Amino acid sequence: MRYIMTIVWAILIGAAVSYVLTSMGGEPFVLSEALILSGIFVIAAFILGEGVLREKSN
Template sequence: MRYILAIFWAVLISGAISYVLTSMGGEPFVLMDSLILAGIFSVAVFLLGDGVLTDKN
């Protein structure tokens, strides 16, 4: 479930970032670029959550 929520939030956040940056630059919004950014965000969250930021007691 946490992977699905991470992907969901990555898509929303990357869409907002892409929209704001492309509108500031005067470029057209491209959904595929936003989805690629969401994939990068998701992989980063998965690597950080499972590998780097684990609790070792």
């Protein structure tokens, strides 16, 4: 379930960031580019969550 929610949140945040950046730049919003950015967010979240930020058990 946490993987599904990570993907959902990454898509929402990626789309919002892409929309804001394209609006600030005066460019049209392109959904495929927003999904690519969301994919990058998903990969980064999985890498950080499973490896870098995981607490070590004693």
